[in-house]
Amino acid sequence: MGSANHLDFLLYGAFPYIAMVLLLVVTIQRYRQRAYTYSTLSSQFLENRQHFWGSVPFHYGILFVLLGHFVAFLVPRSILWWNSHPARLYILEITALIGGLLSLIGFVSLVLRRGSNNRLRAVTTPSDWILSVMLLVQIATGLGVAVFYGWGSSWFASTLAPYLWSLVKLNPDVAAVVPMPWLVKAHILGAFALVAFFPFTRLVHILVIPNMYLWRRTQVVRWYGTNQGRVEHRKRSAQDQQQR
Amino acid sequence: MDVRSQVSMVFHLDKCIGCHTCSIACKNVWTDRKGTEYMWWNNVETKPGTGYPTKWEDQEEYRGGWELIDGKLRLKSTGKARIVPNIFHNPSQPSMDDYYEPWTYRYEDLFNAPEGDDQPTAVPISKVTGELIDIEAGPNWDDDLGGSEIYAKNDPNMASLTPEQQSQMMAIERLVFFYLPRICNHCLNPSCVASCPSGALYKRGEDGIVLIDQNVCRAWRSCIAACPYKKTYFNWNAGKSEKCILCFPRLETGQAPACFHSCVGRIRYLGVLLYDADKIEDVASRKDEELIDAHRDMVLDPHDPAVIAGARANGIHDSVVESAQNSPVYKFVKDWKIALPPHVEYRTLPMLFYVPPLLPVMSQRNGDTIESVSEDLFHAFDQARAPLEYLGNLLGGGNTGKVSYALRKQMAVRLWRRAVTVGDITKEAAEAALREADCTPEEADEIFKLSTTATFDDRFVIPPMHREEAIEMMKDTDDHRRETGFGFLTGPRRGS
Numbered sequence A: 001m002g003s004a005n006h007l008d009f010l011l012y013g014a015f016p017y018i019a020m021v022l023l024l025v026v027t028i029q030r031y032r033q034r035a036y037t038y039s040t041l042s043s044q045f046l047e048n049r050q051h052f053w054g055s056v057p058f059h060y061g062i063l064f065v066l067l068g069h070f071v072a073f074l075v076p077r078s079i080l081w082w083n084s085h086p087a088r089l090y091i092l093e094i095t096a097l098i099g100g101l102l103s104l105i106g107f108v109s110l111v112l113r114r115g116s117n118n119r120l121r122a123v124t125t126p127s128d129w130i131l132s133v134m135l136l137v138q139i140a141t142g143l144g145v146a147v148f149y150g151w152g153s154s155w156f157a158s159t160l161a162p163y164l165w166s167l168v169k170l171n172p173d174v175a176a177v178v179p180m181p182w183l184v185k186a187h188i189l190g191a192f193a194l195v196a197f198f199p200f201t202r203l204v205h206i207l208v209i210p211n212m213y214l215w216r217r218t219q220v221v222r223w224y225g226t227n228q229g230r231v232e233h234r235k236r237s238a239q240d241q242q243q244r
Numbered sequence B: 001m002d003v004r005s006q007v008s009m010v011f012h013l014d015k016c017i018g019c020h021t022c023s024i025a026c027k028n029v030w031t032d033r034k035g036t037e038y039m040w041w042n043n044v045e046t047k048p049g050t051g052y053p054t055k056w057e058d059q060e061e062y063r064g065g066w067e068l069i070d071g072k073l074r075l076k077s078t079g080k081a082r083i084v085p086n087i088f089h090n091p092s093q094p095s096m097d098d099y100y101e102p103w104t105y106r107y108e109d110l111f112n113a114p115e116g117d118d119q120p121t122a123v124p125i126s127k128v129t130g131e132l133i134d135i136e137a138g139p140n141w142d143d144d145l146g147g148s149e150i151y152a153k154n155d156p157n158m159a160s161l162t163p164e165q166q167s168q169m170m171a172i173e174r175l176v177f178f179y180l181p182r183i184c185n186h187c188l189n190p191s192c193v194a195s196c197p198s199g200a201l202y203k204r205g206e207d208g209i210v211l212i213d214q215n216v217c218r219a220w221r222s223c224i225a226a227c228p229y230k231k232t233y234f235n236w237n238a239g240k241s242e243k244c245i246l247c248f249p250r251l252e253t254g255q256a257p258a259c260f261h262s263c264v265g266r267i268r269y270l271g272v273l274l275y276d277a278d279k280i281e282d283v284a285s286r287k288d289e290e291l292i293d294a295h296r297d298m299v300l301d302p303h304d305p306a307v308i309a310g311a312r313a314n315g316i317h318d319s320v321v322e323s324a325q326n327s328p329v330y331k332f333v334k335d336w337k338i339a340l341p342p343h344v345e346y347r348t349l350p351m352l353f354y355v356p357p358l359l360p361v362m363s364q365r366n367g368d369t370i371e372s373v374s375e376d377l378f379h380a381f382d383q384a385r386a387p388l389e390y391l392g393n394l395l396g397g398g399n400t401g402k403v404s405y406a407l408r409k410q411m412a413v414r415l416w417r418r419a420v421t422v423g424d425i426t427k428e429a430a431e432a433a434l435r436e437a438d439c440t441p442e443e444a445d446e447i448f449k450l451s452t453t454a455t456f457d458d459r460f461v462i463p464p465m466h467r468e469e470a471i472e473m474m475k476d477t478d479d480h481r482r483e484t485g486f487g488f489l490t491g492p493r494r495g496s
């Protein structure tokens, strides 16, 4: 375990667990008791033009980058295999960088939009502002790592993915993180901070993205019970009446 | 045959006086919360006019309702195929600027102003930002501006009229307007429901009322764009969509919806229609000119034994069938055929029907001017001040046939009643007019009665909603009784 000190343990060994527990407990509690508050809190109604240039690049960018993180975490070998040809490595690095830039540009314009429009400022909560700062820092450190410590797609798969898996296995390998550059550490800490803060923000919209829509019948009708149930219920009450 | 029951409505446009009592009743009951100030679940528009939100009928811009592509129904806005790439920014969602920014006045200025020579004024402040606001639009901004070059002229229903007809409707001697009260039509093929990615919108099986489940709505906002009548609204404060609920808590306790109850002109009728749900898709995909007939045909005769049996098999209570048999809506829509669906070409199959207005009954065109006192009292309706084509665009699915049928019959009823009550028209002449209008003296008397002297109970035949049965099916009634009132106790507060 080498040079890991107490602070390192706290940050990379304990904090991730605190964050995950918060995420689980609070999102579930919030969903069960205050489902009404689960919303994207869309602001398109209040400002409809800049919205497109912020929300769309941000979401496409962040979703692509997050997808990359998940694949590298779940099947690190697939990334290493892909990167075994330099040409493919370049392609991956460049597309990932584009994704990161898209999300940065999109998010900066979303924040500027929020700050400069009176209507939007009126519906922005403190947690929105905190979240904005956290996301900005997270995207910025992520891009910083990509630019200053090249070929991240490969070394993420070979060094960071094992650290994340050690967390999953409840045996955190803190020493794997300690020698990393401070920028990478900041990105890791930012990620867990976001996980911890997640349930208190509008980010919960990610958990309720519609998944049945594409498969469900076009129209939705809700009944109290079933038709058949109603018919039978009526027969029963008619019999009850007769018996009385 | 899949028999279902639908609480349906008729608005008699000749009777609306444009007083907005209905809108205020609704506003006071449902939409005076933060974020809902601009919502008018019930509004009364001046027609010709641009309406609310501005030019809502222009579906090239708003993209509401359905379109037929190779005979298949498709949402004009974001259906299944288009929502995925567009979920982060809805391409056809209206914004607050299409409605108006709600405001109030700084009334405390009236009390706090220092003493001086001038009267203090209360300045307008935005209800969104709290800052001073330059009011550019408000509710009913084009109220009564019938011949206006800014509003009436931009009415989307005017587009297909000839330039001559258009300029006539603008001329000061000729201009004409009427009122169009609007609420959610509680459609049979609702595009709002079909567009909701979360499945938050639904039609109630028992009575067809279209609702938004507030706990499931996630503000993807598809319904706002998809409703061609723009009757789903976005609560910009809570981040939820909201719409007219047809006052279901009132209906369930046997009371008419607030706007119906308060209507000063007594223009509103409410009652059950039974319809065949198997036909929805087929009817909604008919050719434009067949739509009105097909829509009417899917409404079933509640006296037909086969229909009654079908209703029973579907769990519709006999008391609801009985209510359908007394429905004033059935008479207007099916028996007399003088109530028509608004913009049936949007293909949502609206269940609110309008009796088209005769538009000053006693004035008619004479060359370029209007005579209000004519010799024969009642004019030929096709010489009325508003071209039939205009009404056809609004209520005839783009055709004038059904509208002129409804107007001719209403005119014949007037002639007949004049003959009966005053006698300066011969009964023979009136009967001839009735025959020509596909009407009989008995029917004319009935139309007269329901349109004029009908009482509260004639106008609103509210079906028993049998909520007690629903409760019995779900849980013990004794338990329920002890829980009543202990439901959702927190206010609808915005999340973070």
Ligand code: HEM
Binding pocket: A040, A041, A042, A043, A044, A055, A059, A062, A063, A066, A110, A111, A114, A135, A203, A205, A206, A209, B087, B088, B089, B219, B220
């Ligand atoms: C498939 C997944 C996602 C969907 C469908 C989705 C959808 C949306 C929608 C509809 C909005 C409201 C935009 C508006 O109209 O104002 C929104 C806002 C937002 N989303 Fe997402 N989102 C997704 C994933 C994410 C992810 C992964 C993140 C970040 C980690 C994220 C962060 C945000 C933020 C910060 C906002 C607020 C933007 C602002 O108005 O300033 N979303 N999202």
Ligand code: SF4
Binding pocket: B015, B016, B017, B018, B019, B020, B021, B022, B023, B044, B179, B181, B262, B263, B264, B265, B266, B267
């Ligand atoms: S209350 Fe009745 S008469 Fe008055 S505007 Fe509304 S619909 Fe018309």
